[in-house]
Amino acid sequence: MSYGYTLSTLVDCTSHLRQIRKGDLHIGDRIIVLTLNSVYSIRVEGGGYYSVSGGWFDRKGLSPVKTTILGCTWGGSAIKHDIIAACGLRLEFGNRLVTTTIRKVFVLLNGSQN
Amino acid sequence: MVVRIKFMIGQIISHYKILEKLGEGGMGIVYKARDLKLDRLVALKFLPANLLASQEEIARFQQEAKALSALNHPHIATIYDIDSADGQKFIVLEYLSGGTLKSKIRDVQSSGKELSIQQIVGYGLQIAEGLAYAHRHGIIHRDVKTDNMILTDEETVKITDFGLAKLRGSVQLTKIRSTVGTAAYMSPEQIRGEDIDHRSDIFSFGIVLYELMTGHLPFRGEHEASVSYSIVSEDPIPLRTFRPQVLPVLEKIIERCLEKDREKRYQDGEEIVRDLQKVQQELTGNVSTVTKRSKVPWIVATGAIILVLGALYILLPSKSGSVDRKSIAVLPFKNLSE
Numbered sequence A: 001m002s003y004g005y006t007l008s009t010l011v012d013c014t015s016h017l018r019q020i021r022k023g024d025l026h027i028g029d030r031i032i033v034l035t036l037n038s039v040y041s042i043r044v045e046g047g048g049y050y051s052v053s054g055g056w057f058d059r060k061g062l063s064p065v066k067t068t069i070l071g072c073t074w075g076g077s078a079i080k081h082d083i084i085a086a087c088g089l090r091l092e093f094g095n096r097l098v099t100t101t102i103r104k105v106f107v108l109l110n111g112s113q114n
Numbered sequence B: 001m002v003v004r005i006k007f008m009i010g011q012i013i014s015h016y017k018i019l020e021k022l023g024e025g026g027m028g029i030v031y032k033a034r035d036l037k038l039d040r041l042v043a044l045k046f047l048p049a050n051l052l053a054s055q056e057e058i059a060r061f062q063q064e065a066k067a068l069s070a071l072n073h074p075h076i077a078t079i080y081d082i083d084s085a086d087g088q089k090f091i092v093l094e095y096l097s098g099g100t101l102k103s104k105i106r107d108v109q110s111s112g113k114e115l116s117i118q119q120i121v122g123y124g125l126q127i128a129e130g131l132a133y134a135h136r137h138g139i140i141h142r143d144v145k146t147d148n149m150i151l152t153d154e155e156t157v158k159i160t161d162f163g164l165a166k167l168r169g170s171v172q173l174t175k176i177r178s179t180v181g182t183a184a185y186m187s188p189e190q191i192r193g194e195d196i197d198h199r200s201d202i203f204s205f206g207i208v209l210y211e212l213m214t215g216h217l218p219f220r221g222e223h224e225a226s227v228s229y230s231i232v233s234e235d236p237i238p239l240r241t242f243r244p245q246v247l248p249v250l251e252k253i254i255e256r257c258l259e260k261d262r263e264k265r266y267q268d269g270e271e272i273v274r275d276l277q278k279v280q281q282e283l284t285g286n287v288s289t290v291t292k293r294s295k296v297p298w299i300v301a302t303g304a305i306i307l308v309l310g311a312l313y314i315l316l317p318s319k320s321g322s323v324d325r326k327s328i329a330v331l332p333f334k335n336l337s338e
Helices: A007-014 A055-059 B002-008 B055-071 B101-110 B117-136 B162-167 B198-214 B224-233 B248-257 B269-285 B287-293 B295-324
Strands: A019-021 A030-035 A039-046 A049-054 A065-067 A069-073 A083-086 A090-093 A097-108 B016-025 B028-035 B040-046 B079-085 B088-094 B149-151 B157-159
Touching (some): A007 B117, A030 A083, A030 A090, A039 A055, A049 A055, A069 A083, A083 A097, B016 B040, B101 B149, B101 B198, B117 B149, B117 B157, B117 B198, B117 B248, B117 B269, B198 B248, B198 B269, B248 B269
Antiparallel strands (some): A019 A083, A030 A097, A039 A049, A049 A065, A069 A090, B016 B028, B028 B040, B040 B088, B149 B157
């Protein structure tokens, strides 16, 4: 095997990501994530938990489900764990569900939803 | 397929000259090629026609490839290009020359030798620096193992994520991951399915360092489940079982990486880098400190001291005699008896 992606390359590309960082969100904030196949709605619950509905969770009749978010992957093992979503990456939930590639992300701050 | 490969080698596709086949799988065939415009080696991945049967799938592939390409640093692009020739689409990837660290260990072992401490510390330092860099930017690798380390011709270790290359070109589906990582290199918390952090990579790094030192894995079993049990419940096989003469300081670094409780491990890669740098400094700058810790040179040194002391003991009386010797003065005298 003589081709692939180096870890340092992945690090270098993070500065160019359009990303939503976990630390920038507060309880009640909502994130809408559009992937290639689905739409997910994520509400910040606090304590590292999120209420998630849409996409796979809807198809399985589980919405809304309270879960953690591990971060976003490039499709391999490496994960950026300090973000909720980033365009071009795949979201990985605490139940190990990995979405298809994220196309768009919208953030609705807690005060701006009414 | 054989006919096609024979046909491909030596051919110029777009502005790439196909040099050799690198690999083949369900996701396509990969060739080593030379970019004739930029005169650099690249890897070309041709995707099977059945994976791109519909226009929608082609569009998806292009969107995904472009997204990944756009994410990369302009100067360190890993997907250089997306191109097509004879109706076949292919992606142009970064080419990494050299074998894996795993194959290096195997080669050294099969020749009846072992990696030198300098080599191990050098490789370890590079890997630790790479991981520390990733961790600083919020990235956890989750599959640190010698199979994921490419050793270039310049002896530079590159940590890769081959999982990524395997997925390129596949039709995307939302899916539940069964496990991430490779059983023999997983941390206890990873095996238990807990949420992991960067310290999981530090555990796996400890296994890599152990493997570099001994050529063996610290936790073994006949099957995956027994290896996993061993990692969660048992102590690693003592390093000295496989390599009796080991620097105690290096042994301590590995032991600390392999702590089951992540709170007791190194808390970040920087700390490992510092400790490995100290070992490297001892090895290169202050040889006497290192040799003192090795058993054989210590015995030789002790023997030498004993010899010197013995020689001194023999020589000492004659030397000191020149100080205490009783002298006889022959003076002019008279015979008084007469």
